[in-house]
Amino acid sequence: MMSEPRKTLPVSETDKLFDEVYRKAFAEELTKQPERFDELSKALFTIELGSLSVYTLLLKFLIKQYITLFWPFVVITYVCWIIAMIWTLKGFMPKEYAVLGSQTQRGEVLSFEDKKLTIAEFYQAVTEHKKAKLFTAIKWFVAGLLCIFISLIVNI
Numbered sequence: 270m271m272s273e274p275r276k277t278l279p280v281s282e283t284d285k286l287f288d289e290v291y292r293k294a295f296a297e298e299l300t301k302q303p304e305r306f307d308e309l310s311k312a313l314f315t316i317e318l319g320s321l322s323v324y325t326l327l328l329k330f331l332i333k334q335y336i337t338l339f340w341p342f343v344v345i346t347y348v349c350w351i352i353a354m355i356w357t358l359k360g361f362m363p364k365e366y367a368v369l370g371s372q373t374q375r376g377e378v379l380s381f382e383d384k385k386l387t388i389a390e391f392y393q394a395v396t397e398h399k400k401a402k403l404f405t406a407i408k409w410f411v412a413g414l415l416c417i418f419i420s421l422i423v424n425i
Contacts, residue, residue, distance in 0.1 A: 299392050306399035307361065313403065314357045317410055321350050324417065342420035349413035353406045360402030366391055 280288075328343065367385040386394060 299389070299396075302396040303392065303399055306396065306403055310357050310360045310399070310403055310406075313406060313410070314354065317350055317354050317357060317406075320410075320413075321347075321354075324350075342416045342423070346413045346416040346420070349409050349416060353409035353413065356402050356406035356409060360399050360406065364395070364398050366394060 324346065368391045369385045369387055
């Protein structure tokens with residue numbers, strides 16, 4: 270059974286304008302993501318450095334009070350936080366990409382075997398790179414926090 274083509278209303282000029290505005294806003298959001306991950310990395314690095322400093326001061330105070338600590342967890346905490354700081358700094362380091370500067374997206378002209386990235390793929394790759402490094406840093410930082418809690422529980 271053949272169905273009749275559906276009759277639709279033509280797209281209004283207002284809809285065309287909003288469609289263009291939405292596409293532009295979407296593209297701007299994609300290009301701003303790496304910058305946002307950089308800002309998040311800066312904040313995380315500040316938190317990591319501050320936590321390391323506060324923890325060191327607290328340890329100095331606790332040692333003066335002759336409270337015994339479970340030292341392996343203290344060492345593991347420092348190691349975890351230093352590794353977290355290294356991963357955070359790795360997220361800041363730029364990675365080299367081969368980019369086709371004139372091609373925004375893959376089309377019929379470009380095959381997927383081509384090693385060079387389009388502009389859209391470049392922004393996506395940079396975002397994924399920064400996200401992976403930042404999430405790894407967060408995992409190491411949280412592992413350091415868990416070591417603090419475990420060492421406190423062992424001492425109680």
